Amino acid sequence: MSTTPDSALFDRAAGAFYGLALGDALGMPTQVMSREDVVRVYGTLSGFEPAQPDNPVSAGMPAGSVTDDTDQAVIVARLIVEGGGHVDPLRFAGELLSWEREMKAKGSFDLLGPSTKAALDAVDRGADPAEAGKYGTTNGSAMRVTPVGIAYSYDAADSAAFLDRVVESCQVTHDTNIGIAGAAAVAAAVSTGIAGGTLDDVFDAAIAASAAGARRGHWIAGASISARIASVRELIAGLDEAAALDRVVALIGTSVASQESVPAAFAVLALAGADPWRATLLAANLGGDSDTIAAMAGAIAGSLHGLTALPADAVRTLREVNGLDLEPLTRQLLTYRTN
Numbered sequence: 360m361s362t363t364p365d366s367a368l369f370d371r372a373a374g375a376f377y378g379l380a381l382g383d384a385l386g387m388p389t390q391v392m393s394r395e396d397v398v399r400v401y402g403t404l405s406g407f408e409p410a411q412p413d414n415p416v417s418a419g420m421p422a423g424s425v426t427d428d429t430d431q432a433v434i435v436a437r438l439i440v441e442g443g444g445h446v447d448p449l450r451f452a453g454e455l456l457s458w459e460r461e462m463k464a465k466g467s468f469d470l471l472g473p474s475t476k477a478a479l480d481a482v483d484r485g486a487d488p489a490e491a492g493k494y495g496t497t498n499g500s501a502m503r504v505t506p507v508g509i510a511y512s513y514d515a516a517d518s519a520a521f522l523d524r525v526v527e528s529c530q531v532t533h534d535t536n537i538g539i540a541g542a543a544a545v546a547a548a549v550s551t552g553i554a555g556g557t558l559d560d561v562f563d564a565a566i567a568a569s570a571a572g573a574r575r576g577h578w579i580a581g582a583s584i585s586a587r588i589a590s591v592r593e594l595i596a597g598l599d600e601a602a603a604l605d606r607v608v609a610l611i612g613t614s615v616a617s618q619e620s621v622p623a624a625f626a627v628l629a630l631a632g633a634d635p636w637r638a639t640l641l642a643a644n645l646g647g648d649s650d651t652i653a654a655m656a657g658a659i660a661g662s663l664h665g666l667t668a669l670p671a672d673a674v675r676t677l678r679e680v681n682g683l684d685l686e687p688l689t690r691q692l693l694t695y696r697t698n
Contacts (some may be wrong), residue, residue: 370665371553372509372693374635376432376685377669378661379505380677382639382653383428387417390426392646394608404643407676417650423680428502428654430458433688435528436506440691444510445524448488448531452479455532473615475499478532492534493577497615500533501541502651505658508549510692515567521547522568526575536573540584541617543572545624545655552662554698558633561659562588565625587611587622592629603630604645613647620648624655635660635669 388410389397397404400411410417410424417426434454438446456479474495481491507528513521525543526534533539547568548561556564569585594610595603607626612619624642631638638660642653661669677683 367555367665368553368696369689369693370667371555371662373686373689374661374663374665374667374669375505375509375549375553375658376436376661376689377666377674377677377683378635378639378657378659379432379654380425380429380657380681380683380685381635381661381669381673382642382655382657383425383650384423384677384680385639385643386650386653387420387424387426388414388422389643389646389649390414390651391416392649394604394613394644394646397644397646397649401644404640406640407673421680423676425677425681425683426650427458428651429681429683431455431499431503432505433685434458435503436509436688436692439506439510439695440688444695446527448527449482451528452482452488452491452531455479456483473497474538475532482531488531489534492530492532492538494535494579495529495533496535496537496579496581496617497533498541498617498620498648498651500529500538501545501617501621502654504528504542504546505549506688506692507542508546508658508662509553509689510695511546511550512554512697513547513550513564513568515564518547518568518571521550522572522575525572529576533576535576535579537579537581537584537617539576540569540573541621544569544584544588544621545658548625548659549662552659553696556663558628558663561633561663562592562625562629582618584618584621587618588625591622591626595626595630600630600641604641608645608647613645613649613652615648615651620652621655624652624659627652628656628659631656631660633660633663635664636673
């Protein structure tokens with residue numbers, strides 16, 4: 360266990376955490392919009408924008424605001440640190456329920472996703488946390504898993520312990536082959552980027568970890584996330600950005616389903632050559648669950664290039680608008696990392 364991470368490792372880890380927030384905030388105003396409506400309203404989204412007043416989820420949110428993706432990732436990070444490297448499922452359930460109550464008190468429409476809400480309602484009624492997540496297949500587990508990728512090293516040849524940590528962050532809400540596979544893909548990609556891997560390494564890690572993660576949890580029928588990630592680069596090859604985004608919407612999908620949004624994040628990552636700002640902007644222009652797709656793409660791209668590669672003015676906006684200070688949590692997470 361390292362107590363003083365070197366500067367390059369810390370930069371990549373902080374890049375992952377702030378990259379998640381960057382994508383989340385860029386995608387906030389376009390979430391639940393169709394791609395056609397994004398083009399009609401924004402043309403091409405080129406930076407932070409406030410939400411439109413008629414957006415059913417993010418109405419009233421100012422430019423640069425993060426959503427549940429960042430908030431829940433911070434909860435996971437804090438629970439890893441406070442739990443000595445482990446996420447306690449019952450405590451996690453309580454934290455998420457408390458978060459939603461706070462959001463409702465603020466008048467926010469940005470609340471828990473369908474899988475998370477159903478599972479936590481079951482826990483609140485006395486269900487066993489180990490059983491509550493057995494139907495969760497949406498992307499809530501993948502959107503918040505970045506702290507696991509920061510805290511733990513991924514090795515495809517010996518991934519069992521890493522996957523155990525991923526499952527801990529999924530179990531209470533997304534304890535299914537699909538929920539775990541999506542989270543494993545993002546966590547392994549982030550961990551590989553932080554370790555100094557290339558974009559090809561990140562794709563290889565995501566494909567392998569997702570396949571292994573699909574052997575965990577309760578089985579639910581659904582397409583292979585691993586296979587879909589493996590196909591995205593060929594799917595968008597040779598297309599300009601607008602045509603590639605249209606193809607992502609048509610053939611991959613941008614809904615909250617893990618089988619759509621997780622591969623979509625890897626598609627924009629490949630399209631942007633893993634440039635964090637470009638990848639997150641492309642995701643924001645997709646519509647659908649654009650904040651989550653952009654958050655996942657931003658976390659992975661940030662892990663590859665580091666915090667210093669993110670636009671300084673954008674990071675400053677994230678800090679000022681949301682009161683974000685992710686560096687202390689990042690340092691604490693890195694104390695669990697072996698390389």
